[in-house]
């Protein structure tokens with residue numbers, strides 16, 4: 001094999017980087033970044049769905065339904081009536097990641113989500129045939 005020109009061999013390493021992010025760290029990082037888009041004043045959640053080829057097929061964060069102004073619905077956690085709280089309206093990050101999917105189905109996919117899925121989202125993930133879920137270890 002011909003020797004590298006001396007200028008090239010001295011100016012930059014010819015060895016690939018080893019200390020790269022693991023794929024799970026990368027996808028959870030995407031979920032954490034997506035959470036930064038949430039307008040929920042108390043809890044921001046992000047979700048990233050990845051297919052078996054490790055391609056991102058859906059990203060979402062918790063927010064009010066499309067077209068429903070973030071200022072016209074309540075963000076409070078408690079009220080005399082459930083309709084006075086955000087829980088009655090907010091779309092969870094997992095729901096939005098599923099709805100934002102760019103693939104025909106989610107068979108065998110993995111979802112990386114910054115909070116453990118609630119029972120409603122767990123049902124959605126099962127019905128969407130989402131293979132498995134990974135949850136962030138951060139608080």
Ligand SMILES: Nc1nc(=O)n([C@H]2C[C@H](O)[C@@H](COP(=O)(O)O)O2)cc1CO
Pocket residue numbers: 040042043044045061062063077086090091092093094113115116117118121
């Ligand atoms: N897995 C989840 N995905 C989500 O998108 N959420 C959202 C729904 C609310 O907008 C917020 C929770 O509000 P709080 O009860 O921590 O103030 O996080 C919550 C969970 C946890 O069940």
Ligand SMILES: [Zn+2]
Pocket residue numbers: 092093094117118119120121122
């Ligand atoms: Zn949920």
